[in-house]
Amino acid sequence: MLKPVNIGICGLGTVGGGTFNVLARNHAQIAARTGCDIRVSHVAIRQAKPEFDLSNVTVESDVLAVARAPEVDIVVETIGGYDAAKRLVLTAIEHGKHVVTANKALIAEHGNEIFSKAAEHGVSVYFEAAVAGGIPVIKALREGLAGNQIDWLAGIINGTGNFILTEMKDKGRDFADVLAEAQALGYAEADPTFDVEGIDACHKLAILASLAFGVELSFDRAYTEGISQVAPLDVVLAEELGFNIKHLGIARQLEQGIELRVHPTLIPKTQLLANVHGVMNAVMIHADAVGSTMYYGAGAGAEPTASSIVADICDIARLLDASQAQSVPPLSFAQASIQPATILPIEQVRSEFYLRFSAHDEPGVMMHVTEALSAQGISIETMIQKAPDAAEHSLVALVTDHVEEQRLRTAVAQIETLPTIQGSVHVIRVESLA
Numbered sequence: 412m413l414k415p416v417n418i419g420i421c422g423l424g425t426v427g428g429g430t431f432n433v434l435a436r437n438h439a440q441i442a443a444r445t446g447c448d449i450r451v452s453h454v455a456i457r458q459a460k461p462e463f464d465l466s467n468v469t470v471e472s473d474v475l476a477v478a479r480a481p482e483v484d485i486v487v488e489t490i491g492g493y494d495a496a497k498r499l500v501l502t503a504i505e506h507g508k509h510v511v512t513a514n515k516a517l518i519a520e521h522g523n524e525i526f527s528k529a530a531e532h533g534v535s536v537y538f539e540a541a542v543a544g545g546i547p548v549i550k551a552l553r554e555g556l557a558g559n560q561i562d563w564l565a566g567i568i569n570g571t572g573n574f575i576l577t578e579m580k581d582k583g584r585d586f587a588d589v590l591a592e593a594q595a596l597g598y599a600e601a602d603p604t605f606d607v608e609g610i611d612a613c614h615k616l617a618i619l620a621s622l623a624f625g626v627e628l629s630f631d632r633a634y635t636e637g638i639s640q641v642a643p644l645d646v647v648l649a650e651e652l653g654f655n656i657k658h659l660g661i662a663r664q665l666e667q668g669i670e671l672r673v674h675p676t677l678i679p680k681t682q683l684l685a686n687v688h689g690v691m692n693a694v695m696i697h698a699d700a701v702g703s704t705m706y707y708g709a710g711a712g713a714e715p716t717a718s719s720i721v722a723d724i725c726d727i728a729r730l731l732d733a734s735q736a737q738s739v740p741p742l743s744f745a746q747a748s749i750q751p752a753t754i755l756p757i758e759q760v761r762s763e764f765y766l767r768f769s770a771h772d773e774p775g776v777m778m779h780v781t782e783a784l785s786a787q788g789i790s791i792e793t794m795i796q797k798a799p800d801a802a803e804h805s806l807v808a809l810v811t812d813h814v815e816e817q818r819l820r821t822a823v824a825q826i827e828t829l830p831t832i833q834g835s836v837h838v839i840r841v842e843s844l845a
């Protein structure tokens with residue numbers, strides 16, 4: 412006899428609609444795997460959705476009516492945004508409902524409050540879909556890697572950004588044109604600035620770091636840089652130097668604190684992460700016992716995201732009859748053991764750097780550049796210099812060895828004062844991921 416489990420989906424947009432369809436299409440497989448008859452009993456929608464068969468579903472216009480409905484066991488929050496979503500999630504928790512959400516902004520910025528409220532009411536809040544779309548990376552961190560100390564993780568965790576970088580590199584397409592396509596495909600956020608300026612990736616990175624290192628959510632202290640400043644010229648020069656440019660979220664635990672940063676990054680072309688293209692996401696996790704593992708899959712889109720939401724629903728459904736002692740413990744940042752995080756300022760982070768600048772073609776130019784670098788203890792790993800143009804300006808691209816960012820900035824400021832250097836020096840961080 413299957414146990415009935417009622418789902419209330421709030422919002423039937425891209426992700427909510429995908430969830431509705433996957434639950435309906437795969438009902439038999441899900442029942443076989445969970446022993447539960449998982450059905451959508453309620454939805455909240457603002458306007459008619461003729462594409463969905465809602466004949467056996469209670470349709471509400473107010474999401475809070477779903478959060479309060481006595482028949483609903485699990486509330487799925489797919490309305491997105493902050494205020495209304497937070498009100499919905501807290502109302503559901505107060506009414507004893509378990510919650511599944513894809514809302515990374517909500518978890519990254521209000522997670523601590525939401526989790527402590529959930530613990531108070533003895534319910535679960537699951538959010539696999541909030542990070543890296545369809546990739547079960549939160550499950551990997553919480554369960555598959557539970558026996559490890561996590562050293563670092565690095566991920567391509569925004570599908571829209573990776574789609575734009577890939578199309579720019581492979582097809583020479585225009586940034587705005589590719590972004591419009593990502594929006595049409597349902598990959599981009601309602602406000603696509605979140606994708607292109609790295610805010611969305613930073614939300615996801617804050618969640619991953621919290622789980623990986625058992626520390627509080629620290630979104631507001633992370634360093635965030637988007638892809639809007641990546642020039643097609645850098646994509647070409649990086650390739651010549653043996654790198655692909657990817658937008659990475661990086662979290663690393665060091666004795667002195669945690670690196671938490673999102674920015675465009677040159678990655679050696681031989682690395683798996685450098686070869687993750689289009690809307691695909693991937694997260695590489697380095698841990699003490701297992702070494703490096705990597706998780707790859709679609710990072711956005713209706714059904715990949717629904718796949719993660721439905722997996723969370725299945726996990727909760729399986730636990731509905733189980734005692735707390737039998738269940739996987741609640742999420743780390745809901746625990747009393749949660750630690751405050753020391754986040755390293757970006758100026759103290761060490762990495763390699765790519766520099767690109769234009770120099771007047773005359774003897775001694777590179778000597779002055781190397782003097783400015785070596786004054787800060789920086790040496791050059793590799794360099795290319797293009798033949799001078801009609802104005803006798805040569806394009807130079809180089810990669811440094813590892814150095815603290817503050818030192819690099821001092822050297823760059825010095826280089827920019829040289830009379831033979833035209834304009835500013837373009838800087839992108841480099842990671843070998845070894």
Ligand code: HSE
Binds near residue numbers: 543
């Ligand atoms: N806008 C997000 C992305 C959606 O492109 O990755 C998935 O979180």
